[in-house]
Amino acid sequence: MDLLIKITGIVLAVAGAVVVFAAKAIAKSRGMVERQVINLDIEGEALESLKLQKAIVKVKMIGGAIFLPGMLIILYAFR
Numbered sequence: 001m002d003l004l005i006k007i008t009g010i011v012l013a014v015a016g017a018v019v020v021f022a023a024k025a026i027a028k029s030r031g032m033v034e035r036q037v038i039n040l041d042i043e044g045e046a047l048e049s050l051k052l053q054k055a056i057v058k059v060k061m062i063g064g065a066i067f068l069p070g071m072l073i074i075l076y077a078f079r
Contacts, residue, residue, distance in 0.1 A: 016067025
């Protein structure tokens with residue numbers, strides 16, 4: 001049982017880290033950039049850059065939400 005908890009924690013932590021590090025590629029491939037809504041009076045390249053940054057931050061937040069429980073499980077299992 002202890003081994004299962006360790007493996008689960010490591011898998012969650014690695015999966016979350018991969019999502020965080022690949023956030024730009026994930027945001028572009030899933031089409032998240034086009035779906036972002038920006039309520040500012042800017043146009044052109046600045047707007048597209050802001051949409052990309054907003055999509056990347058959303059993906060990184062999800063990756064962090066996956067990574068954090070994995071790290072907590074690792075801290076518990078390896079204490």
